[in-house]
Amino acid sequence: MEKKELRLLIAIFLVTLTIRLIFAFLIPNLTYDSYFHLRQVENVLHNGIPAYTDPYSYGGTETRFLPLFYYFNALFALILPLELLAKIIPNILLASLTIITYLISTKITENKTGPFISATIAGLLPILYSTNSFTIETLALPLIFLTIYSFLNIKNQKYIYLYIFLFLASCLTSTATILIIIGLGIYLLLSIIEGKKLENTEKELILFSLFFFIWTQFIFFKQNFLDRGLNFIWQNIPSSLIQSYFPIFSLSQTIILLSIIPLLAGIYTIYLSLFQLKNSRSFLLISFVISTSILAWFNLIQFNLALSFIGIILAILFSTFYEEIINYLRKTKLSHFENKFTIILILLLLLTLIYPATTQALQQETPPNEAIYAFKSMTENTLVDTIILSQLKEGNLISFYGQRKNFMDDHFISTKDAETRLKDLKTIYTTTFQTEALRLFDKYNIQYLIITKNAKQVYNYTNPPYINPDCFYLIYKYHQNDIYKIKCTLKNRNIK
Amino acid sequence: MKKQQLSQKQTASKTDKIDLEIFAKNNSYIQYLLKNQKNILLALLFILILIPIVISNSSGNPFLIKSESYYHLTNSQELNFFNPNYLLLNLIQKIIPYKTMIILPLFLGLACFLLLQHLLKKFNFSEQFSFFFTLFLIISPIIILEFSNITFNLFFLFFSLLTFYLLSSEKKYRQYLAIIPLIFIPFLNTYLSLTFLTIILIYTISEHQKSTKLTSKTIINIFFILFAILLILINSSLLRQPFFSGPFYSHAASNLISDLGGYYGISIFLFLLAIFGITISWKKSNYYLAYFTLPLLIGLYFGNEAVFIVSLILTFFATVGFLNIFEAKWENSTLKQFTLLIIILGLSFSTLSYLNRINDFGPTNNDYNTLVWIKENILSDTIILSAPENYDSLAYFSQHHGYISLRDTNSYKNEQFAKILEAKYTHELFPLLEKNNIDFIYINKKVSLDQKYQYLLFLLKNERFKMVHSSQDTEIWVFK
Numbered sequence: 001m002e003k004k005e006l007r008l009l010i011a012i013f014l015v016t017l018t019i020r021l022i023f024a025f026l027i028p029n030l031t032y033d034s035y036f037h038l039r040q041v042e043n044v045l046h047n048g049i050p051a052y053t054d055p056y057s058y059g060g061t062e063t064r065f066l067p068l069f070y071y072f073n074a075l076f077a078l079i080l081p082l083e084l085l086a087k088i089i090p091n092i093l094l095a096s097l098t099i100i101t102y103l104i105s106t107k108i109t110e111n112k113t114g115p116f117i118s119a120t121i122a123g124l125l126p127i128l129y130s131t132n133s134f135t136i137e138t139l140a141l142p143l144i145f146l147t148i149y150s151f152l153n154i155k156n157q158k159y160i161y162l163y164i165f166l167f168l169a170s171c172l173t174s175t176a177t178i179l180i181i182i183g184l185g186i187y188l189l190l191s192i193i194e195g196k197k198l199e200n201t202e203k204e205l206i207l208f209s210l211f212f213f214i215w216t217q218f219i220f221f222k223q224n225f226l227d228r229g230l231n232f233i234w235q236n237i238p239s240s241l242i243q244s245y246f247p248i249f250s251l252s253q254t255i256i257l258l259s260i261i262p263l264l265a266g267i268y269t270i271y272l273s274l275f276q277l278k279n280s281r282s283f284l285l286i287s288f289v290i291s292t293s294i295l296a297w298f299n300l301i302q303f304n305l306a307l308s309f310i311g312i313i314l315a316i317l318f319s320t321f322y323e324e325i326i327n328y329l330r331k332t333k334l335s336h337f338e339n340k341f342t343i344i345l346i347l348l349l350l351l352t353l354i355y356p357a358t359t360q361a362l363q364q365e366t367p368p369n370e371a372i373y374a375f376k377s378m379t380e381n382t383l384v385d386t387i388i389l390s391q392l393k394e395g396n397l398i399s400f401y402g403q404r405k406n407f408m409d410d411h412f413i414s415t416k417d418a419e420t421r422l423k424d425l426k427t428i429y430t431t432t433f434q435t436e437a438l439r440l441f442d443k444y445n446i447q448y449l450i451i452t453k454n455a456k457q458v459y460n461y462t463n464p465p466y467i468n469p470d471c472f473y474l475i476y477k478y479h480q481n482d483i484y485k486i487k488c489t490l491k492n493r494n495i496k
Numbered sequence: 497m498k499k500q501q502l503s504q505k506q507t508a509s510k511t512d513k514i515d516l517e518i519f520a521k522n523n524s525y526i527q528y529l530l531k532n533q534k535n536i537l538l539a540l541l542f543i544l545i546l547i548p549i550v551i552s553n554s555s556g557n558p559f560l561i562k563s564e565s566y567y568h569l570t571n572s573q574e575l576n577f578f579n580p581n582y583l584l585l586n587l588i589q590k591i592i593p594y595k596t597m598i599i600l601p602l603f604l605g606l607a608c609f610l611l612l613q614h615l616l617k618k619f620n621f622s623e624q625f626s627f628f629f630t631l632f633l634i635i636s637p638i639i640i641l642e643f644s645n646i647t648f649n650l651f652f653l654f655f656s657l658l659t660f661y662l663l664s665s666e667k668k669y670r671q672y673l674a675i676i677p678l679i680f681i682p683f684l685n686t687y688l689s690l691t692f693l694t695i696i697l698i699y700t701i702s703e704h705q706k707s708t709k710l711t712s713k714t715i716i717n718i719f720f721i722l723f724a725i726l727l728i729l730i731n732s733s734l735l736r737q738p739f740f741s742g743p744f745y746s747h748a749a750s751n752l753i754s755d756l757g758g759y760y761g762i763s764i765f766l767f768l769l770a771i772f773g774i775t776i777s778w779k780k781s782n783y784y785l786a787y788f789t790l791p792l793l794i795g796l797y798f799g800n801e802a803v804f805i806v807s808l809i810l811t812f813f814a815t816v817g818f819l820n821i822f823e824a825k826w827e828n829s830t831l832k833q834f835t836l837l838i839i840i841l842g843l844s845f846s847t848l849s850y851l852n853r854i855n856d857f858g859p860t861n862n863d864y865n866t867l868v869w870i871k872e873n874i875l876s877d878t879i880i881l882s883a884p885e886n887y888d889s890l891a892y893f894s895q896h897h898g899y900i901s902l903r904d905t906n907s908y909k910n911e912q913f914a915k916i917l918e919a920k921y922t923h924e925l926f927p928l929l930e931k932n933n934i935d936f937i938y939i940n941k942k943v944s945l946d947q948k949y950q951y952l953l954f955l956l957k958n959e960r961f962k963m964v965h966s967s968q969d970t971e972i973w974v975f976k
Contacts (some may be wrong), residue, residue: 160828200827207821208835214764215842218755222849226757229750 008116009102016123017095023131023361024087033410036394036398037069038086042136042400044074047458054414056399056406058421059387063414064221066173067424069136089411093133097122097307097312100145101255107152108282110328113342114319121349126356127307132364140174141308145186147180152284154201155185167209171216176305177293186294187287190274196283224413234411238422246299257327258311259352261345264316265321272324282320285313296410303413333389367397371452378402388448389441392425398450407446429459434466438490446486451477453480471472532570533627534613541609541634544847545643545652548854549598556891561858563885564643566892569646578735579683581651597646604654605643609634609659618664620924624823629815635843636762637754637850638807641857649804652688655680659692660699663717669717678720682727685796686739688726691805692950694792696721698785725835740801743902745885751800752807754850759800759857762807762814763846765839770810773817785817858948859889863940866970867893873965881916881929883946890938905950920951922958929975937961941969 001009030038036057040050050070076085089419105115122128128141145489147170150163170177176267184206191198218225224232237245255263270289273282289310296306322345329338367375374398382388387405388398395409408425412418428449431437440446449472456462463482471488529536552559560566572585588600608941609630616626633639642650655677662674682689700717704710731737745751751758753767762770774790777783789809795802818839826832859867863886870880871894880896887901900913913930919925937956943949955961956973 044674160831164831204826204828204831207904208831208838210768211765211835211838211842212770215838216847218842222845224847225755226853229758231754309588386796 003345005116009099009119012102012116012119012123013095016098017091019124020091020095020129020131023129023358026093027092027236027361027364027366028369029132029366030083030086031130031133031135031364032393032396034086034132035400036409036411037134037136039396039400040070041073041077041085042063042081042082043075044070053398056280056404057395057411058415059405059407061414063411064224064416066172066174066220067171069139070172072139072173086134087132090134093138093142093362094128095123095371096142097128097145100142100149101312104145104149104285107136107149107268108316109319109323111319113487114322117322117342117346117349118315121259121262121318121345121353122312124350124357125308125311125315126259126353126360127255127304127311129357129360130364131361132366134176137176137305137308140170140176143170143173143314144177144180144309145312147370148284148288151205153203154205159449160201160205162387163205164208166228167212167461168216171213175217176301176309177213178248179288179295179301179309182291182295183284183288184209184453186291187284190287190290194283198461218451225286227416232413236415236418238412238419240422245302247303249297254307256356257307258314259349261352262311262314262318263351264367266317269317269321271322274346282317285316288314288444289317327432336408365393366390368453371454371481372397372401373478374452374476374481375484376448377478378450378474378483382448382485386447387445388450389425389428389446390450391452391458392422394450394452394455404448407444411430429455429464432465434471435490436450436467437466438471438486438488441486442490448475449480449484449486451484456480499578522557530623533623533630537613537627537630537634538609541605541630541643543849544634544640545602545605547593547851548640548644551851551855552858555855556861557855558859558861558864560596560645560891561854562641562647563858563888564742565646565886567741567744568648569594569667569895570891571656571742571889572934576862580680580777581648581683584645584680598644601642601644601650603939604650608623608643608650608653608657611654614664615657615664619893623778624819625815628818629812632766632811632843634827635847636807636811637758637854638760638762638804640713640847640850641760641854642804646795648684648688649801652684652692653679656692658697659720663699663713668712671713674716674720675723676931678724679727682731683737685741685801686728686732687736687802687805689724689731692730693721693724694789696724698788702785734962737908740795742801743799744888745800751803752796755846758803758805761803765842765846766811766814769793769814769817769821769839771813771817773813773815773820777813777816782917786812813855827950857892859886860941860969862892862967862970863889864968866938866965866972867941869967870894870896870936870938870972875925878935880931880936880938881934882940883949884913885942886938886940898938899932915953919955922955922960925952925955926960936964937973937975939971939973
């Protein structure tokens with residue numbers, strides 16, 4: 001790589017990182033689901049291991065998850081404050097996708113400009129603009145694509161070992177590594193159909209990857225597989241929420257989140273590669289698109305993850321599309337318009353990417369500061385070892401800030417009765433009868449109830465109708481965020 | 497330049513040496529295993545079958561874990577001249593008391609192993625194939641479960657192997673004697689009979705391919721095939737033999753793969769190796785006949801009882817796949833060894849994980865004591881409501897009939913049972929219990945942990961129910 005190209009690549013990375021960090025610090029706090037992961041990093045810092053025996057989630061439960069993400073961040077947490085780290089590190093990781101996209105693009109195209117455009121697209125993909133999200137996918141995606149890059153270079157011996165190392169890291173980070181396995185499987189199938197002979201090293205690595213992935217997942221999730229079988233894929237998500245994790249495919253939403261130009265260009269490139277040019281360099285990437293689409297269609301992976309993965313691949317494939325267009329232009333009388341065409345294309349891309357990315361970033365749902373204060377106050381205003389009820393998405397805030405047991409959070413795999421709990425949670429927030437509410441409080445031994453401003457907006461009231469001073473003692477109130485201590489039981493309505 | 501070439505050659509030969517290590521003749525570990533495979537595998541089989549028995553014994557639980565054992569023992573308590581298997585079992589029950597009945601599956605299991613080893617050698621399977629095929633079978637959860645219980649699958653395996661052992665003998669009288677074990681097979685169930693028919697057809701075709709003329713062996717085989725077909729037709733049309741013996745567990749796809757919470761099945765690693773084996777077998781001229789067994793996999797759609805045969809077929813293909821992978825030369829020998837290690841670890845993990853939970857499948861000591869109490873204290877014609885999975889142990893130990901079993905095809909009964917479980921109020925439940933003459937309810941740990949029974953358990957608090965017996969996690973309630 002020339003110095004000029006290196007400087008341009010670093011510039012793209014830095015611009016992407018800057019934009020992401022601006023949004024990350026402009027929007028207060030983190031997304032609701034981030035706080036579970038933040039608590040695990042905190043646990044690794046204090047105890048050396050994540051909280052597999054979680055004292056807070058669902059009132060105390062055993063849980064299982066892959067640990068590498070937490071150890072990775074715990075290393076940085078030794079020097080950075082936790083909440084600062086949660087904004088910086090994920091954005092650095094996702095910004096690094098620009099570099100990885102560039103590297104992979106250089107493997108599939110000979111054109112010099114195309115990879116830079118691909119890197120820019122990857123840096124501005126709207127689906128990746130959850131800048132305040134501290135989740136496993138922020139590490140998993142760069143790792144998976146680095147693994148793919150290593151696989152593309154396995155003719156070089158050292159890349160084989162790099163592939164093994166990165167694959168191992170992916171297996172220990174996220175179950176999304178299955179995208180690599182299925183993708184490689186489709187690649188094998190496509191190669192057989194197209195009559196392409198695979199290298200022996202490729203076949204060996206595919207075999208190794210398959211068995212290694214299965215083995216690592218069974219090591220960590222043995223009990224989950226035994227208890228739920230293949231239903232484990234759906235993470236025990238209650239049926240009323242499944243639509244939000246596995247929504248029905250929406251073309252308009254896909255166009256907005258992936259941007260129309262890379263989407264159309266990607267579809268065109270796939271068509272060209274499969275049916276006309278038979279571009280074997282793109283086979284592997286096309287296999288990943290096909291495998292991800294199949295998994296998403298059958299609701300086997302979450303929609304957002306599928307879109308993120310496909311979006312990055314389409315960004316990479318864009319370089320092939322660009323190369324085809326430029327080669328075509330050079331054959332025509334419009335060859336002198338090549339530079340102008342490139343500039344117009346980049347402008348169009350920026351136009352179709354920046355606004356959706358900005359909207360996506362600004363639409364992130366994060367708890368307001370006033371609510372955070374309320375959760376923090378729980379450490380002083382509530383007794384230790386008590387269960388506190390909140391909205392589903394706020395459960396992780398009780399555990400992280402309040403250091404108290406929550407009734408329910410979004411880590412559904414931890415409990416067997418997620419469906420019943422969610423139904424009861426909704427009842428508590430919507431019922432008008434105090435007896436019904438007290439019955440449920442007694443059933444789960446809930447001693448405190450928090451009603452945030454957000455909850456009031458969702459349910460459209462100032463407080464649940466059954467709240468009265470005889471049974472509910474207000475222990476905290478700040479900017480419409482209320483915490484009540486439950487004084488009564490159903491049996492005799494006596495004060496506890 | 498010459499020095500460079502020399503060092504490259506040395507590196508290459510070293511790599512070759514390392515790469516061929518796994519199955520090479522200079523690998524002393526593998527060679528020792530292959531030479532002494534009979535003793536090693538026999539010892540392993542013995543240990544794996546004994547583990548669940550020892551664990552049961554130490555907890556005071558009944559030895560036989562699978563419901564099917566109690567089903568057959570109950571059915572064979574009365575003489576049944578239409579089924580020679582039950583005649584045989586009836587005779588065995590008279591000789592061997594219940595507490596030592598475990599000797600029967602142990603004996604049959606060991607006999608199956610010895611017969612299988614003999615046949616693999618007889619049919620010219622390589623040492624490697626024999627070793628790994630037998631090893632994969634032995635460590636499969638399905639075999640561990642079947643070889644420690646009295647099941648028709650075990651009978652099928654024993655009689656089939658014995659039939660082929662006799663048929664493949666060079667001595668004529670032994671070939672004729674093969675009709676004796678063959679008679680038992682069609683009386684097991686239709687699916688196992690069809691399986692036997694498929695295998696004997698494959699065997700006949702394979703034997704016939706060795707010579708152009710119609711040999712006496714082939715004629716005997718054809719006679720046996722026709723005889724078996726006749727018996728199958730008589731059984732299914734006249735004696736109304738079921739297609740499957742069970743079910744004895746709730747139907748679930750996960751029963752094929754034990755790692756997904758199934759009651760039996762095979763390891764997921766074996767399953768993946770089997771898929772690989774199926775895709776490459778068509779290239780090998782020796783194995784194309786094995787494809788004739790693949791239609792038997794359809795049985796899985798209809799019932800769990802097909803899992804045993806499906807597991808045997810998949811283990812065969814898994815062995816083909818495994819040997820194909822590891823006998824081939826790899827570019828990277830370290831990767832080869834690492835992959836082999838992962839597969840071995842994965843298979844061991846599946847087996848150990850299964851052994852850890854196998855004891856939870858069968859009746860416990862508390863169940864046994866409660867069922868004996870029922871036998872001694874409740875009139876024999878009383879109907880007892882309990883989980884369908886408890887039907888067979890209830891019938892054997894307490895000599896009472898449960899309200900419903902998993903094999904009940906009576907739609908009215910199934911509908912009534914569903915209504916009983918769905919009843920949230922006493923005014924819904926009581927008429928159902930009265931209409932179906934249910935006087936007693938038997939609750940054990942499995943029932944109390946199952947969400948399906950939550951309403952019933954809640955309604956037991958009503959005064960019309962009275963607990964008449966309890967033993968830790970088992971209870972008997974009378975409905976007045």
